[in-house]
Amino acid sequence: MLNLSMFLAYLFINNPTTWQADNKYLLIILVFNLVWLLSTNITGLYESVLHKDSILTYRDFLKAYLLFIFLLSFFVIIIGIQSYLVTREYLLYSVIIFGFLVGGWKLIFLAIRKSNRDLFVNSRTIVIVGSGRIAMDIFQYFENHKHSGYRVIGFFDDKASRVAEIGLYLGSVSDVIDFTLENNVHEIFCALPTSQSKQIEDLMLAADKHLIRFKIIPEYIKSKKLMQVENYDHIPVISVRPEPLENMLNRFIKRAFDIVFSLFVIVFVISWLFPILAIIIKLQSKGPVFFTQERSGKDNVPFKCYKFRSMRVNADSDTKQATRSDSRITPIGAFIRKTSLDEFPQFFNVLMGHMSVVGPRPHMISHTERYSQLIDQFMVRHFLKPGITGWAQINGFRGETKTTEDMLQRVEADVWYLENWSFLLDLKIIFLTFWNVLKGEEKAF
Structure with a gap:
C-alpha cells in the first residue's frame, strides 16, 4: 500500500499516458519503505494483530503514521529533495x-x-497443571476467548475433587508428560503453587x-488489571x-508540555487577568x-x-471544604470558582515543578491524613x-x-x-476541561 500510494501520487502529478521508468524516485522509494519499517517496529503496530482490540489497533496505526511522517520529514531534510527533482507536492x-x-x-x-x-489463528x-483459583481463572479466560487459539483439553492435579465437577480431570501431576506425548498436546500451562517448586522444575x-x-502462571495475582513483567537477569x-x-x-x-503551556497561560492570560x-x-x-x-x-x-482568594479570611480554610451556598465565599469568589479562574495561579506551581497541568487534584494535608486511613x-x-485538572474532574468527581x-x-x-x-x-482532558467550563459544571461552586 505504501508503494501503491507513491505510484498513485506519481500518476496524479505526472502525465499518466506517458509512463516510463524514472530513476530519480528510486532513493525516495527506498527511504519511504525503510522509514515505514522503522516506524512500525518502534510502535509495535504489527504485534498481536490477531488479538489486539480494534481501538488499540487504530491507536497504534495513528502512532506509527505520525512517527512515519516525522521521520520522513527529517530524512528528506537531511537527504534533500531538490537534487532528486522530487517535489514537496509529490511527498x-x-x-x-x-x-x-x-x-x-x-x-x-x-x-x-x-x-x-x-481462519487466522492456529x-x-x-493442558493445565493445577486446579486452584489461578488455574480456573486461566481456563475461564480461554473459554471466554475462543479466538485466542488455545483449546484446553483438561487438568492435571493430585486432588481430583477440584475439577471433577467440570469433567475435565485427566490425572495426577506425574501423568502430564506421558499424556501430552500420546495426545499431541502443544503446551503445558503450570498453575501449581510455589510450595511445589520441585515438581514445577x-x-x-x-x-x-x-x-x-x-508456561508458568504466577501464584499470586490479586489485581484484575494488566500487569507488567520486568526481567532482572533471570528473575x-x-x-x-x-x-x-x-x-x-x-x-x-x-514536563516539556507543562512548561510551554504554563508559560503561554502566564504570559497571555494571567498577565492581564491578575x-x-x-x-x-x-x-x-x-x-x-x-x-x-x-x-x-x-x-x-x-x-x-496558590489560588486567587475566593473567600473571606477565616480560621477554617485549612480543614473545611467549600460547600454549596458557603457564606465564606465572596461575590467575585463565587464567579471565579464557577469559572475555575481561581485555579489560574497554579500555573506558577506548574512552572516551578510542584504540579502538572493534568494530574490528580492536590488535597489539603488534613484530608490526606484522613482518607489515607479510610481508602x-x-x-x-x-x-x-x-494537576490543575484531571481525569476525575472531567468525569464529574x-x-x-x-x-x-x-x-x-x-x-x-x-x-x-x-x-x-x-x-x-x-x-x-485539557480540551474537556475548557468545554466543561464553557457549558458550566454543577459541582463548580
Whole structure:
C-alpha cells in the first residue's frame, strides 16, 4: 500500500499516458519503505494483530503514521529533495494517499477478523497443571476467548475433587508428560503453587526434553488489571500496575508540555487577568489577593499551592471544604470558582515543578491524613504530580466530597489515569476541561 500510494501520487502529478521508468524516485522509494519499517517496529503496530482490540489497533496505526511522517520529514531534510527533482507536492500526496489506504484497510481487516478469526489463528491444544483459583481463572479466560487459539483439553492435579465437577480431570501431576506425548498436546500451562517448586522444575525440564512448550502462571495475582513483567537477569519481577510516566521519555514529554503551556497561560492570560481580579478581590474583602495553602504533592511531599482568594479570611480554610451556598465565599469568589479562574495561579506551581497541568487534584494535608486511613488506594495517586485538572474532574468527581464513597470514586479515577497516561489523554482532558467550563459544571461552586 505504501508503494501503491507513491505510484498513485506519481500518476496524479505526472502525465499518466506517458509512463516510463524514472530513476530519480528510486532513493525516495527506498527511504519511504525503510522509514515505514522503522516506524512500525518502534510502535509495535504489527504485534498481536490477531488479538489486539480494534481501538488499540487504530491507536497504534495513528502512532506509527505520525512517527512515519516525522521521520520522513527529517530524512528528506537531511537527504534533500531538490537534487532528486522530487517535489514537496509529490511527498505530500504520497503520505495522504497512504494514510487513507492503510486506514481503510484496517477497517476491512478488522471486519474480516471479527467474522473469520478462526481462519487466522492456529488452534493449539493445551493442558493445565493445577486446579486452584489461578488455574480456573486461566481456563475461564480461554473459554471466554475462543479466538485466542488455545483449546484446553483438561487438568492435571493430585486432588481430583477440584475439577471433577467440570469433567475435565485427566490425572495426577506425574501423568502430564506421558499424556501430552500420546495426545499431541502443544503446551503445558503450570498453575501449581510455589510450595511445589520441585515438581514445577521437574515438569519444566521434562517438557523441554520432549519439545513441549511450558508456561508458568504466577501464584499470586490479586489485581484484575494488566500487569507488567520486568526481567532482572533471570528473575522475572511483576509490577502490580503499569505506570507509563515511569518512562523517562514520557516524563520529559509531559514536563516539556507543562512548561510551554504554563508559560503561554502566564504570559497571555494571567498577565492581564491578575490586575483586574486583584482590584476586585481587594475591594470586596480584606486580605491578600492570593490564597496560599499547603497541599499534598508528589510522593506526599507538601508544597504551597496558590489560588486567587475566593473567600473571606477565616480560621477554617485549612480543614473545611467549600460547600454549596458557603457564606465564606465572596461575590467575585463565587464567579471565579464557577469559572475555575481561581485555579489560574497554579500555573506558577506548574512552572516551578510542584504540579502538572493534568494530574490528580492536590488535597489539603488534613484530608490526606484522613482518607489515607479510610481508602486503600488513596496514597497511590501521590505517585504523580498533582494537576490543575484531571481525569476525575472531567468525569464529574470534583468539588466537595460529602462521603467516603465520593472520595473513593475520585481516587479510582486518579489511579486509572496513572495507569493509562498518554500525551493524547492529557490533551483530551485539557480540551474537556475548557468545554466543561464553557457549558458550566454543577459541582463548580
